[in-house]
Amino acid sequence: MKFNKPIKVAISVLILIVLLLMPKWGSDRFINIFILIFLYMSMGQMWNLLAGxxxxxxxxxQMFIGIGGYTVAVVCQSYNLPLWVGLIVAPFVCTLCALIISLPIFKMSGDFFTIGSWIVAEAMLLFFTNWSFVKYGFGFTISAGRVLTLTHRYIMALILGIGSVLVVYIALRTKFGLGIMAMRDNEGVSKVRGVKIYRTKLNCFLISAFITGLAGGAMHLFDGYIQPYAAFSIDWTVTMVFMVIIGGIGTIEGPILGAFIYVFLRQYLLNFPGVSMLIFGAIALIIILLAPKGIVGLLQDRTGFELFSVRRSIKAPKLPDKPESASQNT
Amino acid sequence: MYIIIQSVITGILLGGLYAVIGVGMSLVFGIMRLTNIAHGDLMILASYFTMLFAMEIVGNVFLALLITIVLMLILSFLIQTFLVNRVIDKGPEPSLLVMFGVSIIIRNALILIFGANNRTIPNPLSTTNILNSPNISISGGYLVNFIVGVAVVLVLMFIIQKTYFGMSIRATASNRMGAELLGVNTKRIFAYTLCLAVATASIAGLLIGQTFVFYPSTGPQYLITAFGVVVIGGMGSLGGTLVGGILLGLVQLLSAHFFGTGWQTIAGYVFMLVILTIRPQGIFAKARR
Amino acid sequence: MSDTGSILKIDNLNVHYGDFQALYDVSMEIKKGRVTSIIGSNGSGKTTLLNTVMGINKPTSGSITLNDKDISGMRTSKIVADGVTMSPEGSSIFEDMTIKENLLMGAYLPHARKRKTELVEKAFSLFPDLREKSGQLASLLSGGQRQMLSIAKAIVTDPQVIICDEISLGLAPVIIKDIYKKIKEINAAGMTVLLVEQEVKRSLKHSDYSYIMVKGRVVMEGVSGELPEEEVSSAYFGINKYA
Structure with a gap:
């Protein structure tokens, strides 16, 4: 299935209109589900930007979810400022934190970065549980979000979800983005090409902190409550990993698909309390083992396979060409 | 003054426990270049197994530990053979994510089966003080932890350095294809390595369970402790884990003394991050072996 | 050559790396107790061939049989257990282990483990230089000594067939001469040897039977003493005939 550009644009616009008009026709339950999908989609996109x-x-x-949430809580609750101030401040606080955190953890590479980032998040959790200003481990009620109607929340989530997709898309289609792709494929070569790997990685990290922090802020604003053990829980990142792995790591479509699967599966698994994370873990594990490129990767391989075989049939008669001419010469 | 000496003594003793927590992770990293992100959860799983057998089934801690080790060995052999070995040649990321998956499954299975409540394994020694002067006391439990910790590290070093089995593990780590060309099934060796590591994790699980309260989501906390021990002592150096454990113990206890107990764990994390930043190869890193 | 049976047989072997075909219908017969050589330049496919024999690459089609048992596509360690081993190009030694430990590792397989003292002793008597350094770390060895250790390690596995890939690469002529002398001794003790070389003259001199490979195909074969060196060289360098 290959669409040319006008059709692609037309379809995108159509989908966008349908999504924008959803509050007009969707049921409350349906809209609530889509709010979750868009919020998780933005988190998944950001994890994918980093890992993929x-x-x-x-x-x-999860530290950006927590910091974002707490910033909103502190701004709106402790200082009694309007909620939009909280939502504007939260991503910037997260980005600033990310910048500071990058000083130690960007000195680490590979697995060390992975665990280093986890240690920072755990340290942050402990810090918040020991911090009197945020009421230790007891948490906050955030009442500012009560004025928001379902439509408000939906539009905010929609902007966040679509925005995160656009950000990744733009990041990959611009000069900055080309740097990312080159970096992933071959660090050595792109170093020679002069792409400033450190800067590019840092930019990705900051962008992810910004949007994840915003998502965390919105999530807790909608929930009306924040508590450090939940806000800084590794389960947030588990969810991101799940969405990206199952959808397809290193693809823009992956986290979109992953968010839909995750939210619907979670709705379904609500009937089986306690087993949901277990099942998400097991599914992610199976996907890594059997289809490491996720569902989108599988589909691409399918279509890629056809392309591949076309290429082969063109190439096949040519293959023995050289050696044959070699033996003809004898 | 006595309080500081007390903190130093307790810190060193705690370091012995930290060494057992970290030594398995160090082994797996040194041999497979794999950061076993499920190490903490495997440890806590062993805590639950030992608790279950000791309190409900056999009634004897040592027998319970033995059964636990056997079960954990089987489990780790299966994990390595059917999960990790399938992706280990595809670079570090898939193995890391597979282990992450394993850790999530273990943690949530524990929550499902045992609930999220705090548990302990009763230990008569934990309330007995070996030395009980007015100024300084030494807890019997901590002393036993320390002795067991040192013993486990030494035994593991002996196995790796002095036995033929250990030699084949070292050979695999040194040159995998070279070992394979001598008839060594290196994936099998990897499985044995994880088994050895998990055996130490089982012992660590018992000690943790006897010393602190545990619940299913304590796994990551001990993973980070293990990682810290390994980072401070030098990745892949078994002897280094003793040094790393003791240093981490000292940092924690002394910062608890100076800043209050709430900051004990954070201080440890910050110390790890500082080491990772300035000397990622570990404080005492030299040529391996 | 017809008096001895073949021990290792390669039949119509094809190997691909993705779209690229590296070997085309390669067939060879390695006779028991002989020294067979494969001569070819870089990119002739000889290393691919060896890696396929050793199970490191998987063949697309064709078969490899050892004593009438199909070993193609088997795991490397299983193939070694069946009696073929290789001293690969470059280094296969365990750098952070001692010479003695390196050799002891050779006796990993059960049948060799039982006789490990004897087998290691045999390797030491073949390479006395190594005996002197037996307690040293392998990383301290010179290039020639590394090559010897690599071969010695392979011998300790007590194989039926030993494959030596590019043993003269980057070594001084005196040392190369020495190593070939050892190969001769190894063969005289009854081991089948498969030599893989870039150097035409040396290969023909030290082997009983030779195969010449160009671009993934066997283009010439024959009893080493009877193959005209010039023709082999021109085949090898791809002059006129085979290019």
Missing amino acids: YAGLVSLGQ
């Missing part, structure tokens, strides 16, 4: 494109397998993304 920048080669930074982070297990510390």
